[in-house]
Amino acid sequence: MTFESKHSSYNWDEVKESIYNKTAADVERALLATRANLEDFKALISPAAQPYLEQMAAKSRALTLKRFGKVMQMYIPLYLSNACANACVYCGFNHSNDIQRITLTLDQVKQEIAVIKSMGFDHLLLVTGEHPKDCGFSYLKDVIELVKPHFSQVSIEVQPMKTEEYKELVDAGLNTVYIYQETYHKERYAVYHPAGKKSNFSFRLETPDRLGEAGVHKVGLGCLLGLEDWRTDSFFTAAHLDYLEKNYWRTRYSISFPRLRPHAGSFEPNSPASDRDLAQLIMAYRIFNPDVDLSLSTRESVKFRDNMMQLGITAMSAGSKTEPGGYAVYNKALEQFKVADDRSPEVVCDMIKAKGYEPVWKDWDDCLQ
């Protein structure tokens, strides 16, 4: 059994209706629960919870402090390639977009990581589009082997792969895999992903199962906020997390909150999530699951990040460049998305310290791999 059978036991419209039918009493019950469940999560992300943001923030903050303490994990993405054979209608890397395609050579990767190391980072996230020829499995393996001696923790956010491939990458030093379903609405998924390998909804949906089987240490989930109703998609993400925790109990999990931003292909979000919505969602996750990592990227604004870091978030990137070669090799090729927080890692760290938190650069070691 994989998550697909669980997924198909739900009906999107019914889930959506039950979220929107939640009442203030449901929200109050969720806030008082010792251990919130999926129904409580629905209540916490529902419109009925909007007047309760202050209570949610207090609870989310307290739970995060207790479980994670006054620390913030620091990571940085390294875009390796913008070559892509997919046709995701919302993405700047869409193969039909007429942009300069770049895949970094191993020598160029070395130049990039020299700059990244000088900023202080020890946790690295490798990002590519999906292009089997330019940046497929063997390219990624080469890059992981190249960067591993320089970083305690190496993560990837790339195309879904096979179990055996993940096992090989773990042996090469891979720690974490981020794989976002984009949307759990199967029919609408087909509209957003009309061509390329990514059009296979099930293969993507079952990826975390394969990651669990492959023994990947940490798995990052998420949906692309703005595509479909963000509340319903987030419920499915939480249900996915719940399923994975029960079935792959040795794996650690993380949730990210990619929100659609303006980009070269100019795609208008169908169901935009406001800052207030996103804050509600982050706090709902924390109350639902006190142990999951919650990560916030530089897609979000300075003010939003500086405040949410105390209300549930446990990992932040800083100084990110979202184009291949952005740190050293090229200047401004073409970004996947615009960063909203372009402060240097040093400035972000000063902010974290000023809030009474310790930035954590290293939280893994080769001896544990």
Added chain:
Amino acid sequence: MSVLNLGDREFKSRLFTGTGKFASNQLMEDAILASESELVTVALRRVDLKSNVDDILKHLNHPHIQLLPNTSGVRNAKEAVFAAQLAREALQTNWLKLEIHPDPKYLLPDPVETLKAAEELVKLGFIVLPYIQADPVLCKRLEEVGTAAVMPLGAPIGSNQGLQTKEMLRIIIEQSNVPVVVDAGIGAPSHAADAMEMGADAVLVNTAIAVSPNPVEMGRAFKMAVEAGRMAHEAQLAQTGTVAEASSPLTAFLDEL
């Protein structure tokens, strides 16, 4: 108050502390110094073993502090033994807090892998302090393979729930020939005092100090609670009972016979 003999050392303080979750390494150092703790555990994953200027270690560099590297992050015995050997080499200590919690959610220890690793690490010359469930039989098995102490949990790590496993801890303390260190779950000085009054040899506290709005004061509070609890244990606590003693003796008639 008696000193604690553990491994190859004597400890005046029976409060062991952790280094995670503090708002800064300076605050961590200040709190640990205020607690007068002499055994401080640090996660291998957090220190830079390749560098000799790691910031966490720099703040723990005091002659009275014995470092206790821990293996948090390993998922089985094989990984634990490997990590322990690297730690010994890099940190120049054979002290080790053996933590094998393959479950990243509640961080509950794996008894099977812990016993396996403990046996091997003792043979390799480590002073092994295993973090384990409050399981009296497992504690005896660990003692048999030669661990320097046993570290049963009071409640899940970081939960601040206190001595949820109290009845099992009583049995462990009663049966043990090695020091019993109550680890995890201690959320308040009163929990620590309670464990010490019961006869625990020491307690390990991290979250309750680190996450307090005033870690230095909290470190001091735990020091006092641990000392009070130990002193009370050594002075022997008054018996408690639910049956009142009758003021006219019930058996006085026996003298009249």
